[in-house]
Amino acid sequence: MQLFKNNSHLNTWTIEKAKEGDRRAQKAIYDSLSEKMFAVCLRYMGERSAAEDVLQDGFVTLFAKLDTFSGDGSFEGWARKIFVNTALMNLRRNDVLKDTEDVSEARSISSEAPSAVQDLSYKELCAMISSLPPGFRTVFNMYVIEGYAHNEIASALGISEGTSRSQLLRAKAMLQAKILERKK
Incomplete structure (x- = not known):
């Protein structure tokens, strides 16, 4: 049985095998998502080393919560939410989100x-x-x-x-x- 369909999207079989703890299927998920999810982590964290930490934490969370993926909707979309939430938790834990105050004025955007x-x-x-x-x-x-x-x-x-x-x-x-x- 193939781990990938068209080498771009994870198939249901791979996800089910990963839920059962199959290391090969988990590696296939990691290989399929790591580059895209690293880009997500980097956008939120701003620096490579912090993004790498969040990526690792995100995959730990993803595999721990794999049983909660129902199959409805995109697996990548479900995974993206995990990585965004992991990045947000990291930013909150480091208290970097409250550095700015509420201001009602804004400069106009140039054409x-x-x-x-x-x-x-x-x-x-x-x-x-x-x-x-x-x-x-x-x-x-x-x-x-x-x-x-x-x-x-x-x-x-x-x-x-x-x-x-x-x-x-x-x-x-x-x-x-x-x-x-x-x-x-």
């Missing part, structure tokens, strides 16, 4: 920024996002990349919705400044 973004490579954009302060970076990732709503972000991070909105606006303004500076 030059969207065209400048198109000139960036994926790697350059990721580096800019990683350079944001932890609170800004976390809210930006959750809202823009993961698609969480402000009330969900506030609940997950233990901040107010206003703080979530403020940090998102400040993150966007900081990214805009970095992008426009690079364009010069």
